[in-house]
Amino acid sequence: MSPSRPHQTVHTRVVAAPPEVVYELVADVRRWPVIFEPTVHVRHLERTSGAERFELWAQVNGQVNTWASRRDLDPAGLRVAFRQERSHAPLTSMGGDWTFRPVGGGRTEVVLTHRFTVDGGEEQLAWMNQALDTNSARELAALARVAELGHPVDDLVFSFTDRVVLPGVSAADVYAFVRRSDLWPQRLPHVGRVSLSEPQPDVQDMEMDTVTAEGRSHTTRSIRLCLPGQIVYKQVVPPGMLLGHAGSWEFADGPGGAEVHARHSVAVDPEAVDAVLGAGSTPADARRHLRDVLGRNSRATLEHAGRYAREQPAPHTGAGVSR
Template sequence: MTENAVRETEHEINVSAPAELVYALIADVTRWPEIFPPTVHAEVVEKDGDTELIRLWATANGAAKTWTSSRLHDPERMSVAFRQVRSQHPVGAMGGAWVVEPVSGSSCRVRLLHDFYAATDDPADLDWISEAVDRNSASELRALKSSAEASGPDELITFDDTVTVDGHGKDVYDFLNEAQLWQERLPHVARVSLEEDEPGLQILEMDTRTKDGSTHTTRSVRVCRPSTAIVYKQVVLPALMTLHTGRWLIEERAGGGVSVTSRHTVRINTANIAAVLGPEATVRTAQEFVRTALSTNSLATLDLAKAHAEGVRSGRAES
């Protein structure tokens, strides 16, 4: 690798919101899946004062990627510097910074800086990284602006559905993880496609049947934690949603068996309410409609996962 293979980029956007508010959104990485379209899941692995180690799962040029980064917060200068600790091919190394610059008491400028090089000397790899950085930076800055400038109530709702299972968490997890079998196992799934190039990082596309017999297509990126959790984010959404993240949680119970929860976080696409539900429908109507549809499918999946795990435990499941 030669020195001139390192590329530096800068993207910026003006935001009509106080700098302190914008900086807070950047600083709290656990909120990123709700703010930034490419981010599927984010975790703080370690934290020591203004230094933290985070792990991110995100899409880049349509592919699912994961990496670990160190971050240094500077609240006084309202900047967050980052450096990937473990990059994923074709990235050799990447770092940069978020910088929030006050323009007035109610507006600011956000600059997003990157420096990076490829893991190989192939110019195509460096171009691929540049394209991903340009695409994601523009997307993230627009989303940050939209979130920071949003006025009125946030149309975000979160809800859970839970069942108890007299069986082993591993068997429940296997049922949820093996989504390539859902077309045969779940009556509301008309078609399914599952890609898993890296163990535990899946791209799931499926056609889901609705009550009227029609189908809609969704595409999700899933982060799978054996026997404990599957976290996902839909990257192709139904018309009524601008955001849908979720997780399947499997927790051991003190008296034996496991508790299995399906959790959804949804933001309504207010622009499509009238077209989908009619001119009299409200945001509340849309929220209830989406909640009922998602809970119905989740409970159907949970009940079948329960039957599968309890069948395995009693020796009745098919091999």
């Protein structure tokens, strides 16, 4: 097989859900970080009713890569075509499509096709094939898992945002507090332990033990991207009751002080709701619980960040001080 010519891979899975349901999960790329395990973050660059451009960060063979893609959406034809506008080495081009075909009994055959070229020899081609085999299988499995839950998707996959204004501090101060999560056990009462590493520049791997208001402790592991004015995260080990959890902190200076928007996106596992909230609990109960607990933790983190920044001594500006 020559690595210089175009190559193609095809991955398929039959999903026990109607084609329209499965199509919508793929078509709404904003949901991907809480549905697809490899996807860390998506940022739209342009969007219309039938097409979109976005930047995507995803784990590929153990590393976080980023690229820009364009997609054409065809709900009538049950097809999503994609093409990378800016690929990550060793790729020189990448495109393909998702198609959704009814196969009877309320089931759908999902076909994910990739067409690509690589720069390099057989080693680079083998690396790319391995990445596509691994990520495609994981994405199709995750797609089936959510589509087959037996509840309306909007009841289980949702987002919410809190806006917090912190008087007397700068956005840079709050950003620094959130970025240095290795210091959270000394700074935040609801955090018991944090293990933080930075395997790539501005990419963090964070494991954290959190204590709930009821005294329960749970461990999460997240991949975090420290972007200009924004820190985004994707929990690769989410807490109980969640199939996926991702979010972001967005920092800006406003007239009243630092303004921070803390956003959470979640995918609820309805089969785990009873175990966490008690027998007879519903997805609606889970929604209220998550809105309260996750929002409260984010607001508490930001209030502590503001208090910490205000308590720091003002920087010395006397002559002779190296800046």
